[in-house]
Amino acid sequence: MPEVIQRDRVKELRARGASILEVLPREEFDREHIAGAVSLPLDELRASTAEHLLGPNKQQPVVVYCQDVQ
Amino acid sequence: MSSRAAWRLESLGYSDVSDYAAGKVDWQANGLPTEGHAAREPRIGSLAVRDVPTCRLDQSIGQLQPQDDLCIVVNEQGVILGDLRGKALRADPATRVEDVMNPAPITYRPNVSLHEMAHYLVDNPARRVLVSDSEGHFLGVVHRDDVQRALTRGTDPAYTLGTGGSNPMGERFEEMKGKVKEGAGKMTGNEDMEAEGKAEHDMAKGKRETKGAANEMKGHVEEGLGKVTGDDEIRARGMADRIKGDSQRAG
Secondary structure (H helix, E strand, C coil), X not given: CCEECCHHXXXXXXXXXXXXXXXXXXXXXXXXXXXXXXXCCHHHCCHHHHHHHHCCCCCCCEEEECCCCC | CHHHHHHHHHHCCCCCEEEECCHHHHHHHCCCCEECHHHHCCEHHHHCECCCCEECCCCEHHHCCCECCEEEEECCCCEEEEEEEHHHHCCCCCCEHHHHCECCCXXXXXXXXXXXXXXXXXXXXXXXXXXXXXXXXXXXXXXXXXXXXXXXXXXXXXXXXCCCCCCCCCHHHHHHHHHHHHHHHHHHCCHHHHHHHHHHHHHHHHHHHHHHHHHHHHHHHHHHHHHHHCCHHHHHHHHHHHHHHHHHHHC
């Protein structure tokens, strides 16, 4: 079950090299995103795109985010 | 959306997925690093002065050492609970801070752009505003003069934020002055004064609107050019001019 985390935890995971995924449309990502994040819009999220972006290791920590809780 | 994405990743076999539900808004609001073409827009966080006296609710006025007529009331966690300015700081020295503080100062996030802040300051006489993160922690104070300096650096020096009517350099001040003269003429039955005031007001207003329209047009052109050429700097400059023009026109 995905864990809902707060900003400080994101900072920790980011510092440890976790993959940070923005799932908003690409224009939103291009406008501004968390430094070091990669773009994987929700409507493009499939096994192939996820593996292409994240690699084959499915145990690695991954953080996903969008605009806000809405 | 991030929740659905997190679940989808789990369904694809990823076993260590976290959902940062507060998202980009929370990250930006706390002044954390971002990338992308909008990330280069100047923000008020960069102008925030952090060395500002703070105090606690249970202190007395006589114990405080305010600077520049300001003291921020915070709790142990550094969360803003109020502020003290002007008359409150001159209360009887035995008065408790919580009895005279302003309990609801307006605060801004550090990711607010300078131009958004300029819009606010054009219509408000505030000399400075407080900056906090999304949990209310005090991050600093941004001074009107610093915003104005940052905005006019390398641009039109005639663009001033005014100070709610006390800055003779501002075109809005000239407008207001004309309006006051017109009102005074009307009240005293002095038709010449009334007409003169109206003319001064209309002239200053026209000047401001013309300048605003020119800046807005220039901004549109630059923004379009930036989009076409993919030059984010030109685009950002265009956007800044457009906002400035819009603000000038709107008065």
